[in-house]
Every structure is written in structure tokens, then in C-alpha cells.
Amino acid sequence: xxxxxxxxxxxxxxxxxxxxxxxxxxxxxxxxxxxxxxxxxxxxxxxxxxxxxxxxxxxxxxxxxxxxxxxxxxxxxxxxxxxxxxxxxxxxxxxxxxxxxxxxxxxxxxxxxxxxxxxxxxxxxxxxxxxxxxxxxxxxxxxxx
Numbered sequence: 691x692x693x694x695x696x697x698x699x700x701x702x703x704x705x706x707x708x709x710x711x712x713x714x715x716x717x718x719x720x721x722x723x724x725x726x727x728x729x730x731x732x733x734x735x736x737x738x739x740x741x742x743x744x745x746x747x748x749x750x751x752x753x754x755x756x757x758x759x760x761x762x763x764x765x766x767x768x769x770x771x772x773x774x775x776x777x778x779x780x781x782x783x784x785x786x787x788x789x790x791x792x793x794x795x796x797x798x799x800x801x802x803x804x805x806x807x808x809x810x811x812x813x814x815x816x817x818x819x820x821x822x823x824x825x826x827x828x829x830x831x832x833x834x835x
Contacts, residue, residue: 696725696728696729696732696741696744698740698743698744698747701744701747701748702747705747705748705751709751714726714748714751714752714753715753715754715757715818717757717759717818721759721760721761722758722759722760722761723759724753724754724757724759724765725748725753726745726748726749726753726754726755726757726765727757727759727763727764727765727768729741729744729745729748729765730745730765730766730768730769730770730774730778731765731768731769731770732770739773741770741771741773741774742773742774742777745774745777745778746777749781754789754818755778755781755782756782756789756793756819757818757819758818758819758820762820765778766778766779766782788815789819792815792816792818792819792820793819795816796816796819796820802816
């Protein structure tokens with residue numbers, strides 16, 4: 691019996707029993723993809739139901755839907771089917787406040803390197819949210835008028 695990855699059973703097992711050791715937003719070295727990027731992009735139509743279940747498990751485990759890979763793409767940008775795109779869009783709004791703040795730091799190019807000269811979890815978090823936003827994203831809030 692062959693096991694194809696991503697695999698629903700192995701994902702459930704890892705998230706249930708390995709949650710304290712697993713970073714659900716870890717990036718691969720090749721493309722900078724998170725697990726959510728990989729699952730969103732690589733599923734064929736006949737297993738899309740499995741993909742949506744894995745995506746829901748990852749989202750329930752706290753993965754960020756708006757992290758970008760090395761090419762500036764989110765999982766939604768790379769999603770491979772209507773069902774997956776619909777699911778990701780439904781979970782995308784409203785964004786978490788900390789995600790909106792990270793986007794604002796990047797959009798307005800607020801320098802922070804001098805505050806944290808060495809990489810930290812916070813600098814990584816800000817960098818993972820560095821992407822051009824769509825026209826639908828309203829991040830102004832009247833703060834810069």
C-alpha cells in the first residue's frame with residue numbers, strides 16, 4: 691500500500707500528538723512554502739475533499755493563511771481548485787490584528803532592523819507577511835491622513 695503525501699491520516703496524527711513540537715507555519719528550504727501552501731497547490735481534483743480536510747486541520751492548528759513564500763505568494767494565490775479557493779477565502783477575513791500590523795510595517799516600509807539587529811520570531815513574522823495586498827484590502831484605517 692502506497693502512502694501519498696500530503697496525507698490526511700498522517701496530518702491528523704502529527705497535529706494531535708506532536709503539536710507542541712511542530713511549527714505549522716514552518717517553511718521549506720526550496721520555495722519557502724508552508725504546509726498550507728503545499729496542500730493548497732498540489733492536490734488533484736479527485737482528492738480535493740482530502741485537501742480541504744487537511745487545510746481545515748492546519749487552520750484549526752493555527753497556521754497563518756496570509757504567509758507568503760519566497761515568491762510572494764500566499765496559499766490562496768497558489769490554490770489548485772475552486773473548493774480550496776472557496777475554503778481559503780472564507781477563512782481569510784477578518785485578518786488577525788497582528789497580521790494587519792505586519793502588513794502595515796511592510797507597506798509603509800517602517801524600519802525595524804535597528805531595533806532587532808538579529809533575527810527574532812517577530813522579525814520573521816513581519817517578513818512572512820511581506821506581500822502586495824489586493825485592492826480589496828483596506829489597511830489605511832485613517833491612520834496616515
